């Protein structure tokens with residue numbers, strides 16, 4: 092049976108994580124959230140007081156921490172561990188979110204994390220999501236999807252996600268922070284957020300999760316993947 096590499100890229104709130112997890116489950120592939128790794132380096136920098144404009148310090152930090160995805164105790168999905176500590180909750184904090192794009196713009200940090208990400212893809216059977224997966228991390232992926240949605244739709248989704256966790260935020264501020272992060276991610280010199288030339292672009296503004304998952308699975312099946320029985 093053919094085990095594919097599936098790359099899912101897109102801006103904040105485009106639905107990558109939810110969709111990538113569901114596609115991985117349906118195919119019984121591993122799921123890798125590369126954003127979590129950039130977030131972990133950011134958390135380490137905040138804890139150690141490394142400045143967000145200290146490229147060398149951030150690069151050194153990213154080389155020195157051990158990152159590992161371990162199966163969640165409740166039996167579904169994976170959680171990111173940093174130096175043996177479960178950080179999956181803390182890496183979603185507002186402080187990490189507001190700083191991560193600066194860390195992710197550092198060439199040395201990217202070099203270290205991309206190497207780690209590529210080590211997880213050998214043999215295929217992987218759904219990886221991020222910003223540069225189809226362009227840099229897995230340019231050989233058989234399926235490349237670039238998800239987009241209007242800023243308003245992406246803000247609304249993030250708002251609901253945060254509300255479900257009991258976190259109340261101001262909608263305007265949230266939208267401004269999404270726009271700011273998109274601008275840094277798309278405008279940076281190293282591996283900016285952009286669709287791979289051979290990617291399938293999908294505007295999810297008017298689509299629900301099931302519809303997006305279905306379309307990606309259809310692409311994977313057409314390339315020879317099989318649904319997990």
Ligand code: CDP
Pocket residue numbers: 102103104105108125126127129130191192193195196220221222223224272276
């Ligand atoms: O889930 P959300 O869209 O908020 O973000 P994420 O996927 O957790 O990624 C957080 C940040 O990490 C992004 O805004 C990018 O700055 C960076 N990132 C990146 O540069 N390259 C990747 N492959 C993944 C994330």
